[in-house]
Amino acid sequence: MSSKNIDIKISEDLVPYLYILKGGETVSDKLTLSAxxxxxxxxxxxxxxxxxxxxxxxxxxxxxxxxxGIPWGEYEEDDMDMDDVFLSKFGGIMDEKN
Incomplete structure (x- = not known):
């Protein structure tokens, strides 16, 4: 992946926090990951x-x-409804096989 140098201005108060960000060896890596x-x-x-x-x-x-601590997928009410339908139809069949 190519990169491009850009100039940005950030608060001096923010700089120390950039070094403690997780994920990445350089400040550039850490900022990219955060973005x-x-x-x-x-x-x-x-x-x-x-x-x-x-x-x-x-x-x-x-x-x-x-x-x-960020969830990567969404499990919404519609998903739960579909799982409930599946389990009500096929849950007993799966239990009988075990």
Whole structure:
């Protein structure tokens, strides 16, 4: 992945915190990861795109999200309803096979 140098101004008070960010060896790596995590959590980019932008596999990016305590998938009420329907239809069949 190619990179581009840009000049940014940040508060001097923010600088010490940049060094303690997790994930990345350089401040540039740490800022990139923080930006990508922010873009992912605000649903600007997908999980796949986030992994790509950080140069990580999807599973490695998921591990990074876990370190930050950020959920990587959504399980909504519709998903639970579909699981309930499946379990009510097939749950007994699966129990009989075991």
């Amino acid at each position: 990508v995590v922010g873009l992912f959590t605000t649903k600007v980019i997908t999980l796949e795109k986030a992994a790509e932008l950080t140069g990580k596999s999807i599973w490695d990016f998921i591990d990074i999200l876990k370190v930050y």
